[in-house]
Amino acid sequence: DQQVKQNSPSLSVQEGRISILNCDYTNSMFDYFLWYKKYPAEGPTFLISISSIKDKNEDGRFTVFLNKSAKHLSLHIVPSQPGDSAVYFCAASAWAGSYQLTFGKGTKLSVIP
Amino acid sequence: GAVVSQHPSRVICKSGTSVKIECRSLDFQATTMFWYRQFPKQSLMLMATSNEGSKATYEQGVEKDKFLINHASLTLSTLTVTSAHPEDSSFYICSARASTGETSYTFGSGTRLTVV
Numbered sequence: 389d390q391q392v393k394q395n396s397p398s399l400s401v402q403e404g405r406i407s408i409l410n411c412d413y414t415n416s417m418f419d420y421f422l423w424y425k426k427y428p429a430e431g432p433t434f435l436i437s438i439s440s441i442k443d444k445n446e447d448g449r450f451t452v453f454l455n456k457s458a459k460h461l462s463l464h465i466v467p468s469q470p471g472d473s474a475v476y477f478c479a480a481s482a483w484a485g486s487y488q489l490t491f492g493k494g495t496k497l498s499v500i501p
Numbered sequence: 502g503a504v505v506s507q508h509p510s511r512v513i514c515k516s517g518t519s520v521k522i523e524c525r526s527l528d529f530q531a532t533t534m535f536w537y538r539q540f541p542k543q544s545l546m547l548m549a550t551s552n553e554g555s556k557a558t559y560e561q562g563v564e565k566d567k568f569l570i571n572h573a574s575l576t577l578s579t580l581t582v583t584s585a586h587p588e589d590s591s592f593y594i595c596s597a598r599a600s601t602g603e604t605s606y607t608f609g610s611g612t613r614l615t616v617v
Contacts, residue, residue: 397605424545431537431547431560475606488510488592489539491608493503 391415392480394492403501407465411478411492414459418480422489423452423463426475435476436463468499503529505597507609514585514616522580522612524595529607531597534578536570539592539611548593551578585616 393412401407411421419440424432438445438452438461445452451464465472478492504527514520524534533552537545549565551557551572559565567589569581578597582589595609 431535431545433545477606488611488613489594489608490610491596491606493605493607 390493391418392478392490392492394476394478394495396495397493398496398498400498400500401468403470403499404467407463407468407472407497407499409463409465409476409478409495409497411461411463412459413461413480415480415482415490416459417482418490420481421452421454421461422479422481423450424477424479424491425472426477426494432477465497468497470499470501473497473499503527503597503599503605503607505531505595505607505609507595507612509612510610511613512615514614516586516616517584519581519583520585520614522582522593522595522614524578524580524597524609526576526597526607529597529599530575531578531599532575533598534570534572535596535598535606536568536578536580537594537596539594545594548580582614585614587616590614590616 391414422437423435425435426432436447436450438454454461475494475496477494479489506525508523536548548563549557549559549570551570553572553575557570572578594611596606
């Protein structure tokens with residue numbers, strides 16, 4: 389059973405517009421969520437995280453929203469830039485100090501100039 | 502959906518011994534397997550990429566003689582940490598991709614290695 393789901397394998401967005409990447413989870417024990425960005429031939433790099441005590445965390449152009457009741461989180465990128473084109477992974481863990489992450493399958497974002 | 506089974510989930514070994522970590526794709530053929538090591542602050546370092554039947558491609562700075570990767574079949578890849586030292590203690594994760602055209606990656610559940 390997939391505990392972290394990214395139902396959109398790909399997304400295309402015009403440069404300057406908002407990119408919204410979605411992630412759903414099923415395990416109610418998860419209370420720490422992360423987004424990673426992956427370029428081809430590189431490992432995923434950590435982008436932004438959110439603890440379940442918050443419903444929003446912002447870092448520059450990147451904002452993550454958490455809806456615990458819906459077990460849903462989303463990553464917003466505003467404005468989108470061509471350099472944002474990459475595969476984005478959603479990950480979750482049972483507590484912030486845990487190394488054990490459960491990953492979604494990724495969403496490939498293409499930002500069109 | 503696609504599942505990657507990674508074992509063991511936790512292992513404690515003595516310094517100087519070797520440890521093997523397995524990743525199996527349960528319901529698909531994994532053309533490519535990736536091995537990562539997790540560092541503090543959730544950063545993941547790509548250690549190597551392996552394609553079935555060929556030698557793994559190691560990232561710069563990763564010792565190929567220390568971290569032996571074997572991808573003998575389309576459903577199994579193994580990472581062996583040889584002559585483990587305490588500094589090798591970390592969380593290791595594998596990821597599999599079905600074909601070169603796929604953007605969907607399936608991650609294993611990870612292995613927590615502690616070398617004492």
